[in-house]
Amino acid sequence: MELPVVRDVRFFLAHTPGLVRHGYKPTLDVARDQALWSKAQAYLRPYADAVAYAPHQVLLGNRTPDSLTDLPQPWYNHPYSNSSRRGPHGELMSEEELYGLLRASDGFDFIWLEDGFAAEAQGLLERHPLVSRKDLQQIVGVPFSRIEEKLADGTGALPLTLRDGRVIGLIRRRLQDDSSLAADILLENLAAKATATAALRAVLEGSGTNPEGVQYVIGSGEEAVGDRYNRGGGNLAKAIAEAAGCVDATGCDVKSFCCAPVHAMIIAGSLIASGVYESVAVVGGGSLAKLGMKFRGHLAKEMPILEDVLVGFAILMGRDDGRSPVLRLDSIGRHTVGVGSAQQQIMEALVSKPLDQVGLHFRDMGKYATEMHNPDITETVGTGNVPLTNYRVIAALAAQRGEIASTAEARDRFVAEHGMPGFSPTQGHVASAIPYLGHALDSLRTREYQHAMFLAKGSLFLGRMTQLSDGVSFILEANPGQA
Amino acid sequence: MNLKGKHVIIVGEREGIPGPAIEACMRSAGAEPVLVQTQCFV
Amino acid sequence: MKRYGKKDMVVVLGSPTSESAEVFARTLTEGDPSWVGPLAGVALGLPVYHVLEPEIKGQIDPQVYREQVSIMESVLDVEAVIQAVSSVRGSLGL
Incomplete structure (x- = not known):
């Protein structure tokens, strides 16, 4: 058996x-109260603030x-002075550039x-090192008068705006009346x-x-790609593979709400171990619907609307x-149907059992990567500190x-360490x-520790097909050949 | 308040106690869950 | 609600924080002031409890409680959550 590595x-x-306006919660609330958006606009961060925001600098490495x-805390009051839009684990792009990329990604002239x-x-x-000549050729414009006409003609096009409210384009819907190809869905995809x-x-x-x-290429995002006959039909993975020039790849999407990426990594590892494939990519795109999800709470606290970044x-x-x-x-933890919904049983299935399976102990894990939601965003609306809750249960x-x-x-010491x-x-x-993952790869390569556990949970019940949630986990280990 | 025989609306939360966990508790107390929900804000 | 009538109906919450507990307690009694909640604004006027409250916990089979809930007692700020829910009940005379 091949040893699968990350x-x-x-x-x-x-x-x-500018796209926060098209998040689901802002869409819902602004439809009820038009004045809300002009109030919200004052709380949208400039790009420099988003770059200097310490949690983003952590994600970039x-x-x-x-x-x-x-x-x-709050961290938005303490910008990181030595910040950069690029880091060893990634990049943070401006909205002007992103609109260009959206146009370049659109092969069907939906975005004007x-x-x-x-x-x-x-x-x-x-x-930009990752933008090709072909991409640049795709970024063509239309006269502003055509955009004004299209937005006014009642065919369901949505305006695309910058942070300051300036309309710089639109996204139109598919010509026929298909709710799965409406402008907001196409924009999300x-x-x-x-x-x-x-x-x-x-x-x-x-x-x-x-x-x-x-x-x-395995896609692990939550977006439902397809027309009304095939809503959620998926395989956005293949579209992404095509756009990245992976001509020898096919792929598929794996769905399990927030824990799909960890499922996808386990599947990828299995395909490599079995010899089916030698090289597999797991991808996930940004979630437009989640932009501004807690903006009402942020407005009430007169703080910046922090849910203003897309992450792929x-x-x-x-x-x-x-x-x-x-x-x-051999370290896979599974929240099976029989595990039920109690936190204790779920975490035993995801943490204790896999440790037993491989004969390791709680303190053998250098770090636990769990639900890493930024508390600056969640604590303001009463969801509490999500990672801290997870760590306390593990402790x-x-x-x-x-x-x-x-x-x-x-227990506190365990949580801190x-x-x-x-x-x-x-x-x-x-x-x-x-x-x-980026930090874990760094620490495992330098042998700062030998093991890290990755555990993810998904709120399946939101789809109203079951009351269950889901969860899955694995242990990442320093390469034995590296010593 | 005696739970026995009561109809219960359960609003659990993913970060706290999920709906089905409360449901099991309510049944053991002799109450009848009529609506079980779990909220998720992340 | 229509089907069961209000008389023998109670609400039991599993919220993790005092803020969330209060939002839901108010939502389910007064209507929907919640910032992200999907529950639409009907004032139900129902008594709201939290599963961690002694009055509720005391009626649950201890074995079931231990399996389903008890670990969260060492994780959440139990007193703050209980305080939030009971004060909403108190403020509405429920």
């Missing part, structure tokens, strides 16, 4: 304050998750950019495609991998190269098994475990 990962962030421990803006976006992207494509190009480039060398990611997995961390297929399980003392101090502050944008499937 070779590299990249995150692609796009700061999109320019600082460590633990560095947030010493930074007083105004002439002047199209030229501006083209200019901004001209020297294009946003996912464009951001995942940029992440995939970045990880290929960064790891020195030829796009032709990838044989399979791409993970490259392959056969043992003697260096990269190993995904241990309680460790105490129950006598692996740490059952005092509050011992084996956990970390949340730093992920609340981008649906992106936030569960995956955001820590």
